[in-house]
Amino acid sequence: MKLAISGKGGVGKTTIAAGLIKFFASQGLRVYAVDADPDASLGIVLGLPEEQVESLKPIVDMREVIAKRTGGEGAFFSLNPNVDDLLADYTLEHGNILFFKMGTVKQAGTTCYCRENAVLNALINSLLLRRQEMVVLDMSAGIEHLTRGTARGVDVMLVVTEPSPVSLRTARVVEGLARELGISRIKFIANKVRYPQEEELFRQEFQEDLLGILPFEEQVWSGGNLEKPSAFSLALEAVGHHLLAMVQKTELNHTY
Numbered sequence: 001m002k003l004a005i006s007g008k009g010g011v012g013k014t015t016i017a018a019g020l021i022k023f024f025a026s027q028g029l030r031v032y033a034v035d036a037d038p039d040a041s042l043g044i045v046l047g048l049p050e051e052q053v054e055s056l057k058p059i060v061d062m063r064e065v066i067a068k069r070t071g072g073e074g075a076f077f078s079l080n081p082n083v084d085d086l087l088a089d090y091t092l093e094h095g096n097i098l099f100f101k102m103g104t105v106k107q108a109g110t111t112c113y114c115r116e117n118a119v120l121n122a123l124i125n126s127l128l129l130r131r132q133e134m135v136v137l138d139m140s141a142g143i144e145h146l147t148r149g150t151a152r153g154v155d156v157m158l159v160v161t162e163p164s165p166v167s168l169r170t171a172r173v174v175e176g177l178a179r180e181l182g183i184s185r186i187k188f189i190a191n192k193v194r195y196p197q198e199e200e201l202f203r204q205e206f207q208e209d210l211l212g213i214l215p216f217e218e219q220v221w222s223g224g225n226l227e228k229p230s231a232f233s234l235a236l237e238a239v240g241h242h243l244l245a246m247v248q249k250t251e252l253n254h255t256y
Contacts, residue, residue, distance in 0.1 A: 007160035008170035017138040023240035025096035128153025151181035212239035
């Protein structure tokens with residue numbers, strides 16, 4: 001399964017991504033945990049050794065590697081470089097979790113980042129279109145890492161939101177962008193829910209596309225504690241089971 005997770009900054013997207021990655025790993029699945037958020041905090045939230053996470057540079061910042069893969073420093077370069085071995089060389093393996101720092105897509109400006117973006121696109125292609133392992137991309141509020149080509153490899157776009165008008169608006173913007181790319185399966189997670197009226201708001205807003213409602217938990221949001229059992233962890237585990245069931249159902253439909 002290939003899962004892309006997005007949402008407005010501060011809604012708990014990375015914490016939820018880390019929780020789902022740990023859940024999938026606990027089910028015996030090998031999981032590529034891809035940090036595609038400029039804040040690059042997924043590895044720490046996963047509880048990976050901090051010194052190893054910090055020493056792992058985002059691929060987008062490795063200019064010598066990028067130049068080599070795209071054909072040198074000249075004016076012409078490969079738009080589809082071979083990057084499969086980068087996934088092995090620059091991945092931090094921890095049990096069933098394979099952690100990888102993608103870095104962010106560079107925007108237009110005074111410097112051309114065409115080479116960097118070509119490598120990132122090739123890496124996304126390799127992960128989403130060729131790999132058989134579970135892949136979870138922790139994305140920024142936008143979905144700029146995805147193109148029309150790579151988007152077809154995404155099984156589910158999971159949009160995290162919280163009870164605020166701005167967050168709900170961002171969730172709908174992300175949904176629109178995902179649909180423009182051709183992603184048909186888009187689900188929502190309501191996070192940091194405190195009151196019954198907030199839960200009802202989400203149910204009315206998203207209806208059958210609402211995959212889960214996660215309660216506000218002080219122990220989670222004050223220190224990012226995902227290890228201690230709580231109402232939050234149980235609700236997130238239920239989301240994980242729903243996602244696995246969705247993929248298994250799809251595979252059965254394709255089989256017959």
